[in-house]
Amino acid sequence: MNTFRWWRGILLAFFLLAIIRVFLPLPFSNEIIIFSIYVMGCSFLLGRVGFISFGQPAYLATGAYATAFYLFYFGANPFIGILIGVVAGLVMSLIVGPLFVRLRSDYFALVNLALAVIFYYTMQKVLAPITQGDNGLWFLANMTSTPIIDITRPKEFFTFAFLAALAIWALFKYLNDTLYGACALASKVNEDKVQFLGYSNFKIRFFGFIVANVTTAFAGSLYAIYLGFVSPEITSAHRCADPVVVTILGGVGTLYGPLVGAIAFTGMKDLIAGLIGNWELFIGFLLVFIMLAGEKGIWGSLEPQLKKVFSGKRV
């Protein structure tokens, strides 16, 4: 019974996602699922570790480019590509993590932004002979079909991404319930007291940083496989705040926030861009409104209502 309870929320969220898949076109669903994995990392950083990062695209691009390099130059198996993307994300976090996590949260946000910009120019200009600059690497045709689940086809890609997202969700939920989750939250609220209890803020944050950014790199790999090409656009400064915006839209620190936020963001972007062609105006003011109205986001505001409805039915 307890296990069922534990899984209930997740299953419910994914049930909704499955319904979305039925009613909405496949590209849209794929976009949403990758985007929500991407946002999960950022949401974890902001909600649990208390770090706001305007540089998530740097880690996204790490995963995407690692996968792209492999598939363009060396191999053909997309799964190995993903694996390499994840490992690249891990290596990246291990290198920059120790330097970044000791910064104050405001510097952290800006330094990450700087990293994203460095990455952008590296890929666009410095490594242009390898990355083909703004044209990007095209490798859709290089990928071979894989047995059991062929992620080079959008339909089966959705199934794979869906399961992966489910697994990551479960991982984050598990982390939140463990001692680590409690420590991370405590260090976000009051770092001094955590130290008095004998835990290291540095270790807590470093671990959170790695988990979040490996997840982000994984999302990057998925983007690469799904689109079949990678260009520096993925880490341009315009896109830097998207994950933060979506995290806020969904509600900081809630587990379903990233999913709800990703649906809302992608949906609104498409819808508003189609209707009035000026989505920034809308998103911007929505963001300010959400912050002023209590920072709970769409899911954060809905959750209590839904809980009421569901618990009422059960009783």
Added chain:
Amino acid sequence: MNQSDILTVGNLNVSYGESKVLFDIEMGVKPGHVVACVGRNGAGKSTLLKSIAGFLKNVSGTIAFDGASLLGMMAYDVAKLGIKYIPQDKKVFSDLTVRENLELGSYATKDYNWEQVTDYFPKLKALMDRKAGFLSGGERQMLMIGRAILGNPKILLIDEPTEGLAPSIVAHLRDVFKELSKKTALVIVEQNLPLVCAISEKIYAIKEGRIVKELVGEKISASICEGYL
């Protein structure tokens, strides 16, 4: 006893987020009196002063000054009414000179009569153009009190004024407080019991956020207070 209180605090409850710090505090201060609050670290003494001065938000109950409620007022408006809070951190504006520190006090109150300050603290005269960051602990405390008494405040709320200061300066401050109390009511939070007992008309002992003892007039003695530390 026929004089009425200039400051009354009634049924005051204060909390920081989820945790409650002060419970049903009742106190009264008469004009020109010195009232002291004693108690252990973390008993809520500083919180009491800060909530009177308007720095805290989660405050319920009544705080009345001359019959008007101070609750919900901005801290700078409270200060303008003549209730000045002198925090315990001894943080003067270290990048500014002593003169500039005093200028700010004058700017807020439109009182440019600095002689009252230099009468109490002649030492400051020679230090006017020195950056406040280079002052000693005692000089900083003098400057903080000095810039607060500009504008003739009705009540001074002083948080641990003698903490970490040399005995000679403590003695000097004691004389200053006696002198000040002729025209200003003082509410002092202090651990130095001999000083407190020598100058106060009333002492509140605070323990775990509640007033556990109120001593008035002749009943004040260091040995009784000691029991609450």
Added chain:
Amino acid sequence: MDTQLLASGVIFGLSIGSIYFLMAIGLSLCFGLMRIISLDQLFYYAVGAYITYTISVYSGSVWLGALGGMIVAAVCAFAVERFIFLRIYERDIAFTMITSFGILIGGVGIIKAIWGLAPRPVLMPIMTQWTILGTEVPVYRLIVILIAALVYGLIWVFLNKTIIGKAIRAGIESVEHVEGLGINVYRLFTITFIIAGTLSGLAGGLHAPLIMVDPNMGLEVMPFIFMVVIIGGLGSIKGTLISALIVGQVFSIGALIYAPLAQMAPFAIMLLILLIKPTGLYGSKLLKR
């Protein structure tokens, strides 16, 4: 590298650094006093540039345009401060940062709605070139440097010689103590915010003839401005000036050596400085109050 190239590189760097400085000083003051990271300054920068464009098209004068840009940017900053920031000063820094980002994005939307998507050119008001050390230098760039130097002087006088400025400097150390003296700190906040917005508008107006004016210009310059603020140390005026000069020079000299270095070298330097001193060159260990 010959001296001619170097001289023009240095002047180019100084003019870019001047514009970064004008923007970064407002951000730095806002952080120092109010502990907010006001990303919306980049919106006032774009507003300043667009107003300059519009006025220069109708009146033919870029200088008049820059003046108009400053005024409109100040009005925008005042409105935003009144209706949004006044409610959220108490919140933590991540909160204000995200809210100000919402304002920035919304502002980009407003600009797109009014001026459209296409980039607009602004003509240089002075086409004259002077020969310095054997190289042709546009006089306009020299004037930009002069204006920035003038602004630095004015800000210095304001902060050191006027009572409001002294109160702002005191507030950077401790807002609570200023409040405790009976000074209305929210009025100081409003004044500081308007100064920041005005300078951002001026930066936009002066930058407009050197680049194309486009709706995303604020976002494009954002990483560089923040780099300047971070290298200098949040909240320090002197640090901001020095780091703006460093970044401007690294930007232009780097470009002379190897073109892609222009954008990357400043960031590499920033990472290096943070590695040695996590609070920037002149940043103090100020924490959220």
